[in-house]
Amino acid sequence: MSDIQRIQSTDRMSRIVKHNGTVYLCGQTAGEADWDIGRQTAECLKKVENLLADAGSSSDRILSVTIYIRDMKDFAAMNAVWDEWVKDLPKPARACVEARMARPEILVEMTVVAAESP
Template sequence: MSIERIESTERMSRIVKHNNTVYLCGQTAGEAQWDIAEQTQRCLDKIDALLEKAGSHRNQLLSVTIYIRDMKDFAAMNAVWDAWVADSEKPARACVEARMARPEILVEFSVTAAY
């Protein structure tokens, strides 16, 4: 069984590849001056870059779980998400309200994709 870990630290790997599946670590973009739309776009840009590094693409997304600090931001986050997936195959998706590791983080994405 082959498992490839990319950009590993003592705590985690940013990318794990196993059995034609890519797992990305949680993607955040928490700067206090960024609103939910800016944080969402920056997270999605990071996801694109990591998928490319892993030999995958957003058309190969299998599942995305979105953690959002406050559901009042759900519509604004979805506007950015909908534009990002507009011309792509749609993954299975869940979105839940969650307490974040730092107060400036408004959204976090957990991604699984094929490659």
């Protein structure tokens, strides 16, 4: 059985967990009060890229993404940013659900599962 590696841990959680060649990222948000869904989506994706690099992976190794969106009225605007970001990448499995967020300024949150780079 492989060891579980926890990276960037706090008393509450780890931002990255690695096990058996798989990387799990905690939920990524970018909830500035004056940012629209497009800006928040772009900032979340930057955070995902940075965490994957810290974990020894990359965006082309993403297996699945779950996107939580505060209001489905923002679905098309979020997808416009997502589609541009993912256009040259292998397409991961993806789910998108409407969800109540921890703070009202958060419009989108993403959790990611990826494979480590070989």
